[in-house]
Amino acid sequence: MRGLQRFYLVEVLSGVGLTATHFFRNMGGHIRRSLGQRDASGAVTIQYPEERRPYSPRLRTLHRLVQREDGSPRCVACMMCETVCPARCIYIVAAEHPNPEIEKVPARFDIDVGKCVFCGYCVEACPEDAIRMDTGILEFASYSRRGMVYTKETLLSLRPAGPDGRPQSPIPIPADREP
Amino acid sequence: MSALADLGIAFGRVAFAMLFVVNTAALLGWVERKQSAIMQDRIGANRASILGFRVLGLFHPIADAIKMLTKEDFRPARADRFLFALAPFVSVFFGLVAFASIPFGDTLRAAGREIPLQAVTLNVGLLYVFAMLSLGVYGVMIAGWSSANNFALLGGQRAAALMISAEIAIGASIMGVVMWYGSLNLQDIVRGQGALLFGWIPKWGLVTQPLAFVLFVTAGIAATKRIPFDTPEGESEIIGYFVEYSGMKFGMFLMADLVETTVIAGLTTSLFLGGWQVPYLGAAGFAFPWGATLALPHLLVVLLQVGAFVLKVSAVIFFMMLVRWTLPRFRYDQAMRLGWLGLFPLSILNIALTGLVLLLWGGRA
Numbered sequence: 001m002r003g004l005q006r007f008y009l010v011e012v013l014s015g016v017g018l019t020a021t022h023f024f025r026n027m028g029g030h031i032r033r034s035l036g037q038r039d040a041s042g043a044v045t046i047q048y049p050e051e052r053r054p055y056s057p058r059l060r061t062l063h064r065l066v067q068r069e070d071g072s073p074r075c076v077a078c079m080m081c082e083t084v085c086p087a088r089c090i091y092i093v094a095a096e097h098p099n100p101e102i103e104k105v106p107a108r109f110d111i112d113v114g115k116c117v118f119c120g121y122c123v124e125a126c127p128e129d130a131i132r133m134d135t136g137i138l139e140f141a142s143y144s145r146r147g148m149v150y151t152k153e154t155l156l157s158l159r160p161a162g163p164d165g166r167p168q169s170p171i172p173i174p175a176d177r178e179p
Numbered sequence: 180m181s182a183l184a185d186l187g188i189a190f191g192r193v194a195f196a197m198l199f200v201v202n203t204a205a206l207l208g209w210v211e212r213k214q215s216a217i218m219q220d221r222i223g224a225n226r227a228s229i230l231g232f233r234v235l236g237l238f239h240p241i242a243d244a245i246k247m248l249t250k251e252d253f254r255p256a257r258a259d260r261f262l263f264a265l266a267p268f269v270s271v272f273f274g275l276v277a278f279a280s281i282p283f284g285d286t287l288r289a290a291g292r293e294i295p296l297q298a299v300t301l302n303v304g305l306l307y308v309f310a311m312l313s314l315g316v317y318g319v320m321i322a323g324w325s326s327a328n329n330f331a332l333l334g335g336q337r338a339a340a341l342m343i344s345a346e347i348a349i350g351a352s353i354m355g356v357v358m359w360y361g362s363l364n365l366q367d368i369v370r371g372q373g374a375l376l377f378g379w380i381p382k383w384g385l386v387t388q389p390l391a392f393v394l395f396v397t398a399g400i401a402a403t404k405r406i407p408f409d410t411p412e413g414e415s416e417i418i419g420y421f422v423e424y425s426g427m428k429f430g431m432f433l434m435a436d437l438v439e440t441t442v443i444a445g446l447t448t449s450l451f452l453g454g455w456q457v458p459y460l461g462a463a464g465f466a467f468p469w470g471a472t473l474a475l476p477h478l479l480v481v482l483l484q485v486g487a488f489v490l491k492v493s494a495v496i497f498f499m500m501l502v503r504w505t506l507p508r509f510r511y512d513q514a515m516r517l518g519w520l521g522l523f524p525l526s527i528l529n530i531a532l533t534g535l536v537l538l539l540w541g542g543r544a
Contacts, residue, residue: 008517009393012506019505023218030217045222 055136055165060120062137062172063111063150064158066130073156075130077104081122089115090122106152113140114148136161137171147177188294193279196298199489200278204437207496208240211437214497215504247430255327255423262325267424267431270318274438277311280304281445282366284455284485285462288477296455296485297366304365305357308446309350312402315439316342319404319411319420322432326423334420337511338404338411344518345401345408351526352394355533356384356450369454373461379468381458384451390529392451394522399443400499401518405436407506410514444495452491455484 029042046053055061066074077094095107122131135158142148150172159168209224213236216223225236254263281304284296301307316338323335357363360371374382385392401408412419421432448454459467460483464475475483509517 008521012502015505016501019218020501022220023214023501026217026220042217042220043222044220047222 052166055161057165059136059165060118060123060133061161061167062113062135062140062158063116063122063131063133063155064135064160065109065152065155066132067156071156073106073109073130073152074128075106075109075126076102076128077106077109078127080125080127081131084121084125086119086121087115087117089113089117109152109155110149111155112145112149114142114145132160134160135169136165136167137169140171142174142177144177147174149176150174184292188292192294192296193298195296196278196281196283197275199283200275200438200441203441203492203496204434205240205244207437207440207500208243208433209237210496211500211503212236212239214500218501218504244430247427250426252426252428253423257327258423259325259327262321263423264428266318266322266325267428267435268318269321270315270435271431271438273311273315273318274435274442277308277315277439277442278445280307280365281442281449282369282454283488284481285370287481295366296481300364300366302362302364305353305363305368305450308365308442309346312439312442313342313346315435318435319432322424323420326420328423330417331420331422333417334411334413334422337413337417338420341401341404341408341410341514341518344515344523345398348394348398348518348522348526349402351523352391352398352529353450354526355388355391355529358530358533358537359384359387365449365454369449369456372453373456375468381453381456383453383456388451388529388533390525390532392447394526394529395451396447396498398518398522399447400502401514403436403439403443403499405440405499406503407509408514409508410511413508413511440496440499441492444492444499447495448488448491452495454491455488457483457487460484 026042029040031042032040033042068074075092076097077092079092079094082088082090082092089112091108091110091112092106093108094104097103097105118133120133123133137158140148151174154172154174157169158172162168213223215221223236224239225233227233227236227238227242229238254260279298280301282295282297287294287296297304299307319338319342320335323331323333323338326332356368360368362368362371368384372381372383376382376386380386404411409419412421421429424432459465460475460480462477462480464480465471465473467473
C-alpha cells in the first residue's frame with residue numbers, strides 16, 4: 001500500500017476522478033438551470049443580498065419597543081431589562097406619565113446594539129411585553145460606536161417581521177450616525 | 180507589393196500566436212476561478228458588471244487588470260532598482276516567445292502562396308521552446324535575489340532547483356518522441372502523428388509514447404510552478420519569490436504562470452495529442468478507415484485543424500487546472516525526489532524502450 005501511495009499516480013488519478021465527477025455533475029446542473037429547468041442547481045451557493053436563506057421565527061434580531069394604541073411606548077420604565085442586561089447596553093431615563101393609571105414612561109430608552117449580545121433576556125424580563133426582538137433586521141452597521149446607539153423614537157417606529165421572516169420596516173439609521 | 184504582402188503574412192502569423200497566448204492566459208484567470216468553483220460546488224466570481232451585464236463573471240479579468248494597474252507599485256528600499264523592475268518582464272517575455280514555434284495549423288494555401296500556420300518555422304523548434312521555457316526561470320531567480328528579502332531568495336532558489344529537476348525530466352521524456360518521429364521540428368512531429376496505426380488508430384504521441392506522455396505532463400505541470408509543484412511560491416510557508424512585488428509587476432508573475440501553462444498545454448498537444456490533426460482528416464477531406472470519404476474545401480480543412488488545436492489545448496489546460504485544484508502541494512524534498520528519482524530514471528527507461536522497439540520493429544513506420 002505504501003509503495004502504491006509513493007507511486008502517486010493511482011492516488012492522483014483517484015483524486016482527479018473525484019473532483020472531475022463534481023465538476024461534470026455541477027456543470028450539468030448549471031447547464032440545465034440555464035436552459036430553464038428551475039429546480040436544477042449546480043452549486044450550494046445562496047447569492048446573499050438578492051437571495052436569502054429563510055430565518056427561523058425564533059431568531060432574535062434588532063429590538064423594537066411595542067406601542068400602545070395611542071402610539072406611546074408600552075414600557076413603564078421599570079428598569080427590569082436594564083438590570084438584567086448582561087452587556088449593560090440599555091439606558092433608560094424614567095419620567096412621570098400624564099395618565100395617573102400608568103406608573104411611569106421612559107423619557108429616554110437607548111440601546112447600544114454595538115454592545116448588545118442578543119441574549120434576549122430583556123424580552124424575557126419585561127413584565128409589560130414592551131420590548132421584543134422580532135423585527136427581522138440584522139444588517140445594521142456603522143462606522144462609529146455612537147452610530148450603533150438606537151434611541152426610543154427609532155425603536156418605537158419599527159414593525160415586526162412579516163410571516164416570511166423579512167423585515168417590514170426599513171433598516172433604521174440613527175440620527176447621529178457618522179458617515 | 181509582394182514584399183509588403185510577405186511582411187503582412189509574417190506579421191499575421193506572429194500576431195495570431197502571440198494573441199492566442201496572451202488572450203488564453205488572460206482568460207485563464209477566469210477559467211481558474213470558475214472551474215475551481217464548479218469543482219467545489221460553488222458559483223465563483225460573478226459580480227463584476229458593465230452596465231448591469233455580468234456575463235458569467237467574464238469582466239473579472241478586466242477588473243483585475245484595472246486593479247493591478249492602479250495599485251501602488253512598491254519597491255523595497257534595499258532592493259536592486261533595475262533588476263527588481265526587470266524580473267517580471269523577463270518572466271513573462273520568455274513565456275510568450277516560447278509559443279512561437281508551436282504549429283497551430285497545417286500549411287494554408289491562399290492566393291498562390293503557401294503560408295505555414297506557425298509563428299516561426301524552425302527546424303529545431305522543440306529545442307527552442309525548451310530553451311525559452313528554461314530561460315523563464317531567470318525572471319523568478321532575479322526576482323528572488325533582487326528583492327533583498329530572505330523569503331524571496333529562498334523562493335527563487337527553490338524555483339531554480341525545481342526547474343532543473345523538471346526540465347531534465349521534460350527533456351529526457353521527449354527524447355522518445357523525437358526518436359519516434361525523427362525530427363526536432365514541431366511541424367514535422369505533428370505531421371508524423373497524422374499517420375494511422377493498424378489502419379485505424381491515429382498515431383498520436385499518446386499512443387506511441389504513453390509513458391513519455393505521463394512523464395511529460397507531470398514534469399510540465401512542475402515547470403509551470405503551480406500547485407502541486409508550487410514550492411517556489413509556497414504561500415503558507417515562504418510566500419515566495421514575488422513576496423515583495425505589488426501592482427502590475429505582481430500581476431505579471433501571475434500572468435507568467437498562466438502563459439507557461441498555455442505553452443505547456445500547447446506543447447503537450449503538439450507532441451502527444453496530434454497537434455492540429457483531426458483524426459482521419461487529410462488535406463483533401465475526411466478519409467475514414469471503413470472506406471468512406473468526405474471531400475472538404477481547403478479553407479474548411481484548415482479551419483477545422485486550427486479549431487482542433489485550440490480545442491486540444493483547452494482540454495489539456497482543463498486537465499492541468501483539474502490537477503491544480505485537486506492536489507495539495509508537494510513538500511520541497513518530495514518534489515525533488517519525484518523529479519530526480521521518479522521522473523528522470525523513468526524517462527531514461529522510456530528512451531531505452533523506444534530504442535528497443537525501433538530496433539526490433541525497424542524504422543519509424
